[in-house]
Amino acid sequence: MRVTIQDFLKKKKDGQKITLITAYDFPFAQIADEAGMDALLVGDSLANVVQGLENTLPVTMDEMIYHSKMVARAARSAMVIGDMPYLSYQVSLPDAIRNGGRFLKEGGAHAVKMEGGREVADTVAAMTRSEIPVIAHIGLTPQAIHRMGGYKVQGRTEKEAEKLKEDARILEDAGAFALLLEAIPAELARQITEGLSIPTIGIGAGPHCDGQVLVLHDVLGLFDRFVPKFVKKYATLKEDAAKAIRHYKEEVEKGVFPGGEHSF
Ligand code: KIV
Numbered sequence: 001m002r003v004t005i006q007d008f009l010k011k012k013k014d015g016q017k018i019t020l021i022t023a024y025d026f027p028f029a030q031i032a033d034e035a036g037m038d039a040l041l042v043g044d045s046l047a048n049v050v051q052g053l054e055n056t057l058p059v060t061m062d063e064m065i066y067h068s069k070m071v072a073r074a075a076r077s078a079m080v081i082g083d084m085p086y087l088s089y090q091v092s093l094p095d096a097i098r099n100g101g102r103f104l105k106e107g108g109a110h111a112v113k114m115e116g117g118r119e120v121a122d123t124v125a126a127m128t129r130s131e132i133p134v135i136a137h138i139g140l141t142p143q144a145i146h147r148m149g150g151y152k153v154q155g156r157t158e159k160e161a162e163k164l165k166e167d168a169r170i171l172e173d174a175g176a177f178a179l180l181l182e183a184i185p186a187e188l189a190r191q192i193t194e195g196l197s198i199p200t201i202g203i204g205a206g207p208h209c210d211g212q213v214l215v216l217h218d219v220l221g222l223f224d225r226f227v228p229k230f231v232k233k234y235a236t237l238k239e240d241a242a243k244a245i246r247h248y249k250e251e252v253e254k255g256v257f258p259g260g261e262h263s264f
Pocket of ligand 1: 043212
């Protein structure tokens, strides 16, 4: 059975945590789906961890759809969420609906995520009216890297915190079915979470959110260009992969591989 928006809401009501992880391709999406994750986010973080870019701004809709298709093909029970890339929703409402709709129509996704506070409320409402379920994303929004002056914790001052609390309420009223909170103080995330009837999903937002999300490559230890404080590494796949590849090279060079059992 596919995880639905209603399951998200029920989990919040029942006090059960919602589990999300990013995924960008078939094999890892399959592993995460089989591990029982509630949702797979095809994040525009693929810019950093797959494409080797400095930030998420260059990612295109076509690239996101390409990855969303692979993830959707693997996801048997997890909800698939497509991340709206920079300039896919900021220019106009028709653009936003068309691009959001592409995730559902072509990308096999069941929902989309969009960065921004009150300034995207009309877009959230228009997309929701067009049957595109939306997760809104506030706090540290990586597409705003140049305005924010880097990847910095948000909502530290009282004024900023109040604004984020208001944004959260406005986005809930606009129809978002969940709210992603990135890099904000845990106490602020608790207040936002308690003030909403939709679930909050945290990344660097402490333990009081209704669910958590992390970037797959961080969880597996596949990405070490920068590791934010909020990341917990559950495996060391980069080292493991390097070891395996070195071993293979060594065996080829020594004439150990291929052996008889690998030959016809
Ligand atoms: O693109 C992404 O991976 C994100 C994170 C917040 C999970 O938006």
